[in-house]
Amino acid sequence: MAQDLGLLARASLAAAIAGCFMTPALATPEKAASYYEDALRRFEKDDMPAAVIQLKNAIQQDQKMLAAHLLLGKALLKDGDLKGAEAAFEEALKQGVNRGEVAIPLGQVFMALGRPDAVIDRIQPSGLSPALQVDILTLRGNAYLESGKNSLATQNFDQARSIDPRSATPLIAEVSMLLGMGRIDQAREKANRAVELAPNNAFAWNAKASVLHASLDAAGAMAAYDKALALTPKHVDARIARAALLIDLKREAEARKDLDYLLEQAPDEPRAAYLRAVLAGQKGDTVAVNDALKEVTRTIDAVPPAWLARREQLLMAGALAHYGLANHQKAREYLDAVIARNPGNNGAKKLLASIYVDAKDYARAQTLLESLQRALPDDPQVMYLLGSVNLAQRRYSQASELLEKAAARTGSPEINRSLGFSQLSMGKAEQGQASLERAFAANPADAQAGMALATLYIRLGKPDKALKTAEGMVKRDPANLTALNFLGALKGASGDKNGARAVYGEVLAKDPDFTPSVLNLARLDMADKRFDEARRRLDAVLRKRSDDAQVLFEYGQLEQRAGRPEEAIRYLAKAGNVQRTDPAPSLALIDLHLNLRQSDQALAVAKQLSGKFPTSLPAQLALARSFLASGDAINARSTLGGATRLAEFDAKAQAAIARLQLAANNPDGASYSVYKALQGNPEDVSALALAVQVEARRGDAAKADAALKTLLAKHPNALETLRVTADLAMSRGQYAAAIAGYRKLLSREENTGNALALVQAHIAAGEAAKATSVLEGWVKGHPKDKLASKALAEAQFRAGQLAAARQTYQSVVKESPDDALALNNYANLLQQMNDPAAQEMAERAVKLSPNSAIYADTLGWILVGKGQIEPGLRYLREARLRSPESAEIRFHLAYALSKVGRKEEAKEELSAALRDSGRLANNVPLAQLRKELGL
Template sequence: MTSHAVTDSKASRFYEDALGRFEKRDIPGAIIQLKNALQIDRNMLPVQVLLGKALLANGEAAASEVALLEALRLGVNRAEVVVPLAQSFIAQGKQKMVLEQPQFNPAGLPQDTQVQLLVLRAAAASDTGDIRAAMRNIEDARVADPRSADAWLAEVPVRIRERKFREAHDAVARALALAPNAAEVYYQKAAILHVQGNLNGALAAYTQALQMNPKHMEARVARAGLLVDMGKPADAAKDVAEAQRLSPREPRAAYLKALLAEKEGNAKAATAALQEVTALIDPVPLEFIRYRPQLMMLNGLAHYGLNEREKARPYLEAFQRAQGATTVSKLLAQVYFAEGNVDRAIETLEGYAKAVPGDSQALVLLASAHMSQGRNAKATALMQEALLSKDTPEVRTTLGLSLMGSGQSDNAMAQLESAYKNDPAQTMAGAALAGLYLRAGQNAKAAAVAQGLVKQQPGNAGFQNLLGMALAQTGNLPGAKAAFEESARIDPALLPPQLNLARLDIASKAFDAAAIRLAAMLKSNEKNVEVLMELANLADLRGQTDEAVRSLRKADDFSGLHDVRPGLALVQLHLRKGQVAPAIEAVKKLSIKAPEDLAVLLTSARAMLANADQAGARAALTTATRVAEFNASRQVEIALLQLSANNPAGAAYSLDKALSTAPAHLPAQALKAEVLLRQGDVAKADQLARQIVAQAPKRAVGYSLQGDIALARGQNAAAIDAYRRAHQTEPSSDTLLRLFGVLSAQDGGKAALQLADQWTKSHPQDLAVRRVVADFYARSGNYAAARTAYEALLKTVPGDARVLNNLANVLLRLKDPSAVAIAEQALAKDPANASAIDTLGWTLFQLGGSTQSDRALQLLRDARLREPGNPSIRYHLGVLLAQSGRKAEALDEVEAALKAGRGFESSSDAETLAKSLR
């Protein structure tokens, strides 16, 4: 039984109490209650989401990330958690991940969420020094919402970092016009003035910010530091005390407290304050603050001030890496001197002297360092590497191998062909060339090169193995086996020929022989990825799914940084078996490992679609479109997935790229016509459909498109004629279902049902048609016939989650109590499916009685987090919230349902409920 099926009412009450505490800003209390809920059920999706947000608010960024990622694993819609997740990553110094991971792609998110995420991405890019990327994200935020003041404020720190103060002031002015009462606007204005040296102007602006929001910590700390610099210690002390009251764990306030104590001559208080700084920052992993140079500098200075030079060094080094040469470099050099590491001191000081010439203190330190090494005069030699261009086979071989390493296969092939042709003794070029030919499907060429290599060096086991691979690809299996056996004879310790022999055994269904070979290989090296993957393949073919998963997980664990094959195979295996949650978990690991790999992106999109995460899929596919460049077949594959993700604009873009280099590519043409039709451009779709019919008159696709176009124009008779012609040309489920669809709207669907009955008699295993017939009965209100049809389907596919869910809904309409049990079964088969979760929650509410209300509420909360754009789910949740007395939250849900889809089935009931709640 799934976790959803055993949701505990006590856990639900813990959650509701935590939600109330969170809303009242009792964050520690909320966290305690949420953890209590998780003690009962760790898979409660709403609990994980709220826990992630509460932990983030409590400053526990790493723990917040764990909870939010768990919520994603459980199936939460990305839009619900992407902003706090990005904040938790940034708080841990994972800025690059926020910029690179597909889950942080703004595409497909709601407008407000997009803006928040883009602003965070801009800050992350700025932290990493990529100003252009920061500005791109800021511009995208302004496009998403031209009225957003945050999108203008985000520009200010970027411009300050560039020292482009005029642009920074312009951005503040634009933000001020949009949000004249926002404290953040005045804080950013003050920050510019502070850096420019306008201390009085900065002080006034910081003060304005604090008048608007006395709890604005950045303004409070900045004003305190400014007051110290201006020689106003009494005023500064007030701000420091207030900052520490508001946030007792604020290290900048503690450091300012140390400075004030030092100015007063109170060494004991200064030391205590510096110890407070180090106590606050030392427990934080250095990577968490890698993009917070101020904190790194403060802790380095604090340790230095405490005469803890060894502890100061890593912070000062990290600060120097982030900020380059500053006066901190001189302190760092002195730390190196104290450790006896004179070479590092010289390196540090030379870098500083180059950036800041004329600093006498630095020059003295540098001179001392050189003299301590016995070098009375500093000698600097500039070396230039001379590049001699020689058009020789050796140079071309090196160039070709270099191009291979950078992924430029076509250019590499040309260089290697030239090298090997002009000098066959360049065997390294020949071996690499044969590999490229195999990758490109030019198997005969690969075999010819491999045979030439074997002729030159018949005792080379590697060349024999290469020949076997090439012969296998040409279909010469006996020749391949002989070459592999010869390779293994020459070098019994060489693994590839043994592995290739096992693959030949599997291809010939000699499974036992393959198993014996593979077991022997694994015994000699239990971490061999290739062997583990082949064992997984063998287990899968034998129906041993658990064993296949174990082998692939081991292979993935042992694979290199750039080897995504085991991970891809694991995701695909899970998806084939309908195991969506494990597939999503495996995809996350893959996406971190290779965020720009095309196969990873496409597999990630498929897993997200299986998990009903359209926004996440669109984000992955947007990146995939760029990575695939102009490969027509790949772009068609991407476009199909874009349509599955409800992104016709993205599909159109992919198809345009495909057709720009392959204008006669039939799949791209056909899909482009479908997309044009979906976008409402009927004339262009018609033109393309006619072109396809003329190009391929014996294919159904053109006639089917003409039927779609006629239907879009309201020409039902013409649509029926076109669909009939398509079905007559190429009879299939697809052509029949198109014809069924248009016929079902006429005369109560009699002709459609007759057509489907004839087809299923001759094609009894065509489940697609049988499903459509059952759905037709349900949609038309013939629930008794729908029940019969779904129950008949279940005899053929007894564990089909979709059929079970549809049957549960039909039984609910019939007010049959067995709907609950069927809904439970549907959810057990597909525990991450928002529709199944909603069905069970709503069914429990309708038929389960008052004892099931807590569980029903939690199920509907879970479904809403997974699919927030579904109006029915939000309406159902609104009904239960209203009943439980949470009227404000209920109204939010019902209004969101009405906004998302006024034409949904219960929209009139939702309107009535909304009026009663207002």
């Protein structure tokens, strides 16, 4: 209690001290910068408490100061406040600090908090520098070790060593793994190599000490532990191990010194508490032993009643009862227990398979049903269920075969209906129509078959037959509001909006709460842009059922169409939370976040959705797109590999996956998807065109030419053929052919994309004037094409036509005053022309997009160029933290730091910039700075 009061007093004192600096009414970026620089000096002197206070003061002055958020996390981590550090790092990421700056310290926090899964899930190496990738792969390897996944740990360590064979970091981590596996000789080899590579690394010496300790070389181990602690006195692992060794050697007084040190430096360390218990036990102090062990132990006992597991009949009865009540999760628990007790209970297996199918858990359903098929080869229910699984997974040929056999044995209308769906999916419209007609004729009350049949008639251009089918369903069962609502939908689909409204009105006259008709009327309102009327309809439903997922989903779509994205996000998020069977609301939410360039939010939703719907192809594709938007190509590729298996031979789906694989820089994965698409449909023009693109990306010219030859033979005049032919010429530097191809494509299909492709070909051919001419002609004919106007301004800028570019940018900015990119580029042009208005344009860009590193760099550099070093430094620090891979930004920051006398920091930044000198223009200021800093 006394200790708690002491902590409370210190916390109150810290709050009081921090409060002394709180002047929110007078908060300024200049004060924030002053606090930050003072905190940085204190951090460098290892005065973490004072650094934390000053950093909090800096953040209070400027909530958006990225450097302060990042340094606060590091200071809190060094001070042992793990939760505080995590919060600070998360806020740094939220504010826009590049993930490469946060990855290692945040990963260290996760590991210290015992959350290796968070490291595996969130700390990714893709897109980062080689040195950082080595550290992250090693960290991930350690996380896999803690999760008991040694093979994955080894893969990460191997990958880290392949990137930098001279790094000791992965070797040190491997020592721990090898010792755990009892492979001491290999561990010794790794430890010795680590010490050789990094003789002043305490972790390397601790690894060597651990090997010697395990080899029973007490003297050698003690010497190595001493060396590690001499290098890093706060090395907790080494000190604990040395204390344990001292206890084994009966040197209790020395061990107690180490444990007392740990009690002060790491009071919550459970291993130290255990060793204190050992020492107390040696003294016979049972009270102290118990107190120490209570610090270590945490126990939970949650074992199900053993007697129920031995009563199969009761378990089966419980499963059937819960299944009947639609409590499928509890039914599954009982069925699992039944099958565990009696693997031969086929009834339990079929019921469990049905539950898996209902839950769309097709992987488990298929495994179980295939085992049932071997045991019961002629069981029509098993055939039907297995056929349904194949149908859901787009394996239409296998589905049809199974469903045909099941239908032949039972003639079930339900099976014929599923057979019809399978045949339609294979493109066999006549057979599918015949199966659905048989199903509907055998059971005219089967609304699902009737609706499917009517929908098919619409697709086949037979609206009269569709309406007749629907009208027959309504006449047969006038009380069936679902059928009546479907009739309204058919009228709407055929263009009869007034007829559709009349039918929906008839439905609601019978049942004012019939939601599908309310939604259909709201959709008609939306189509007519009568948004307020649509809101009134949906509000009326939500007043009665606030958690109706479908209504919330429609509301989200309504607000999106009405141009209110924040409201759309709110409704779609709520719809996704309450929806248990359909991923559509969350898919729409992911798309909206991506459209708004909110990649982190999109990824968070996509991960949750993927876990919720692991066998949903749209969910997996949404996850892959979100990974790509977040710059995580590695996880995107992995996700797409799983999606390829789900898509099977669906040509359109595989083509979509192939495009995403190309975006993830995985042409081999794209190739696999393309050829699966062509197995499903050898004539698919999109897949054939993609085959050309994929082989070109793989660098196989012969295969690309062969694929193009096939495409030309099958679809010589298709737009896809023209486009991919020009793209291939462009990729090979055959600019004349590319220009001719894009020009022909533009004559066939006039759009901005094709015009810009032609422009890029001219630019690549060194024909800047022709590129500008094309754009001028296009803009003249399409004066409202903002994208083309911006491209024209940029082309004029590149061609040195500064006055013309200025005039074009003026028009662009006047037409689109909120276009941050145009404002930023205009600012760059004005800076080159020494126009003082450059600062105003850059400030407007930053205000519109405060999280952009490029815009912050432009403004910071303009300010530095005007002699306003301190204000400019603030923006340049922010830009560098958002985009540390940019050599130009780091040069700009180094230049500003040098101007304020922070030579060592400037040297560090310029060294990093020069490592990527290929992207850094060698100009006079750069040369002068290199000379000044001695680089």
